[in-house]
Amino acid sequence: MSDYMYLPKISDDVESSLSITNVVTNSRGLSPVRAEFDLLILASKSGSQGWKVVRRIDFEGAEVKQLLSSDYSLEVGELIVVLPVDKSTKYLPELESIPIPKSRSMDSSLCSSRGSLRFHYGNSSSSFQSEYPTSMAQRHFGNMTSFRVPDKELDNDKTHLACFINLSNTENLKNKKFEIIVQDAKRQILDRLDFIENACTIYKVPLYLHKTQLTFTINGCVAIPLFVSLCTKPIKQITVEHSHPPVEMFWRQKSQRVGVGRIRQVWNAK
Amino acid sequence: MLNKLIIKLKSTLLAQVCNELFNRKTIPHKIFPRNPTSGRSVSDLFVGRSDGFETIFAAENVLTLLSDVEVEITHKFIYLSNDGQITKHESVTTREPIYLHQLNPPVEGIYLFIHLTEYSEKRNSIKSSQLYRQHRNLTGFVATGHSLINYVHGNIGAVYVAKNSRLKSIVGQSATRTYSIQEKFIEGYQYEFVLCNPTSRNLKVKVSGFDKELNERIQTFLSISPFGMAVFKNNGEQRLLSFTSRLPVTRPIVFERSENHSHLNVFHS
Numbered sequence: 001m002s003d004y005m006y007l008p009k010i011s012d013d014v015e016s017s018l019s020i021t022n023v024v025t026n027s028r029g030l031s032p033v034r035a036e037f038d039l040l041i042l043a044s045k046s047g048s049q050g051w052k053v054v055r056r057i058d059f060e061g062a063e064v065k066q067l068l069s070s071d072y073s074l075e076v077g078e079l080i081v082v083l084p085v086d087k088s089t090k091y092l093p094e095l096e097s098i099p100i101p102k103s104r105s106m107d108s109s110l111c112s113s114r115g116s117l118r119f120h121y122g123n124s125s126s127s128f129q130s131e132y133p134t135s136m137a138q139r140h141f142g143n144m145t146s147f148r149v150p151d152k153e154l155d156n157d158k159t160h161l162a163c164f165i166n167l168s169n170t171e172n173l174k175n176k177k178f179e180i181i182v183q184d185a186k187r188q189i190l191d192r193l194d195f196i197e198n199a200c201t202i203y204k205v206p207l208y209l210h211k212t213q214l215t216f217t218i219n220g221c222v223a224i225p226l227f228v229s230l231c232t233k234p235i236k237q238i239t240v241e242h243s244h245p246p247v248e249m250f251w252r253q254k255s256q257r258v259g260v261g262r263i264r265q266v267w268n269a270k
Numbered sequence: 271m272l273n274k275l276i277i278k279l280k281s282t283l284l285a286q287v288c289n290e291l292f293n294r295k296t297i298p299h300k301i302f303p304r305n306p307t308s309g310r311s312v313s314d315l316f317v318g319r320s321d322g323f324e325t326i327f328a329a330e331n332v333l334t335l336l337s338d339v340e341v342e343i344t345h346k347f348i349y350l351s352n353d354g355q356i357t358k359h360e361s362v363t364t365r366e367p368i369y370l371h372q373l374n375p376p377v378e379g380i381y382l383f384i385h386l387t388e389y390s391e392k393r394n395s396i397k398s399s400q401l402y403r404q405h406r407n408l409t410g411f412v413a414t415g416h417s418l419i420n421y422v423h424g425n426i427g428a429v430y431v432a433k434n435s436r437l438k439s440i441v442g443q444s445a446t447r448t449y450s451i452q453e454k455f456i457e458g459y460q461y462e463f464v465l466c467n468p469t470s471r472n473l474k475v476k477v478s479g480f481d482k483e484l485n486e487r488i489q490t491f492l493s494i495s496p497f498g499m500a501v502f503k504n505n506g507e508q509r510l511l512s513f514t515s516r517l518p519v520t521r522p523i524v525f526e527r528s529e530n531h532s533h534l535n536v537f538h539s
Binding site for chain 2: 063147149254263
């Protein structure tokens with residue numbers, strides 16, 4: 001099991017950072033172990049398919065490396081892709097597709113090694129464990145259904161963003177257009193927006209929908225949803241959390257198959 | 271035709287058990303018992319907090335989210351003491367797809383709770399008895415003087431109430447594993463690592479701090495009662511922290527705060 005990591009730019013006044021360690025997250029034994037790998041930093045080539053190698057980083061001993069979005073002059077919606085690679089593998093400065101990341105696992109212990117993605121706004125910051133599974137980046141098809149937790153109040157000083165991360169191996173792209181559909185609890189379509197692959201598509205929730213339970217769907221493509229909230233009063237603050245895929249709502253394979261099938265039938269039919 | 275046959279074969283109990291046995295190293299749950307609770311609902315062991323915090327729980331109504339109609343659900347919240355004893359029951363009946371519940375713990379401080387659900391209506395096209403619901407929902411923390419809710423997902427759990435009204439779990443303790451935190455700690459910030467024991471046996475946890483060469487610099491041992499918790503505090507000076515126990519994943523919920531408490535970040539590490 002291997003994963004990509006990503007460093008997105010979600011707003012003009014929000015920077016992001018990604019912390020990655022070479023200590024294996026979960027492994028058998030009484031002591032932590034170190035994984036040997038380099039980090040390859042890739043940027044999407046604007047205007048054409050393919051990737052540019054921006055940087056390569058190696059570790060000195062056991063440590064946590066931190067990457068900052070401000071170091072990469074990203075526009076809102078753009079992202080940097082970070083992946084662990086074998087120390088001995090050489091890469092050309094430009095790549096047609098994203099390489100497969102190296103696994104950082106030592107055994108079959110649960111919980112793959114990820115990166116801590118943190119968003120910074122004023123003196124406030126908020127983080128979560130982020131990863132983009134290789135299996136998702138290699139998929140030619142799929143759907144996304146994500147239920148957003150509504151806010152308790154309508155507050156002009158708050159901004160709620162729904163961000164949808166996608167990484168696709170460019171060989172899979174066939175100039176298909178996808179859209180994100182925004183529905184309320186009664187399945188009324190409230191909004192549609194173009195979904196951008198190999199990027200972070202951002203939806204600013206309008207004030208009148210802050211208290212509404214929204215469901216976001218994509219038909220034909222997969223994405224990881226992140227929900228970010230910002231406020232300006234009483235102090236500048238930010239919070240972020242990702243949402244689990246619907247399969248996590250059910251336990252045991254049979255329930256997962258019935259439950260997820262039903263969710264796709266109800267929400268992804270439009 | 272062949273596809274339908276394959277799907278049918280895969281859905282047999284034998285096929286499911288074989289699949290779980292084959293993948294058992296990556297499945298944290300016990301393979302048996304298959305149907306441990308008639309309520310068809312299991313819960314993560316959630317962390318709440320009341321010392322200068324409000325805790326809000328985003329309770330999902332699974333059948334409403336996958337039906338054409340709103341279905342009545344009873345959300346049951348069971349509060350636990352730090353040593354895993356049930357201290358309070360609370361229930362709310364609603365039809366909302368996601369109900370925001372403000373928790374009312376019987377104690378001040380950090381506490382544990384589980385969330386189970388019950389359906390009474392029979393008229394929905396999917397019967398609740400067909401689905402095992404796993405509650406891993408978001409818990410939100412609002413610090414006094416703040417207006418934003420800091421959400422964090424539930425951690426590993428699968429806890430339920432057995433027929434004799436005692437807590438049980440489908441998570442067990444097995445091989446010793448070491449979980450290392452993937453975070454760059456900020457010096458001067460206060461960190462509280464909340465470790466839960468979602469199993470029915472006592473849990474021993476070794477907390478270690480390391481230098482760049484992975485030489486151990488600090489070591490603390492914690493003992494946690496079944497369904498209980500312990501808190502480890504650190505001020506961010508230690509760069510690499512690991513937690514060793516016999517849980518599949520010894521992953522704490524972390525509260526990160528600045529000295530004047532103007533900054534709050536809650537995350538699972």
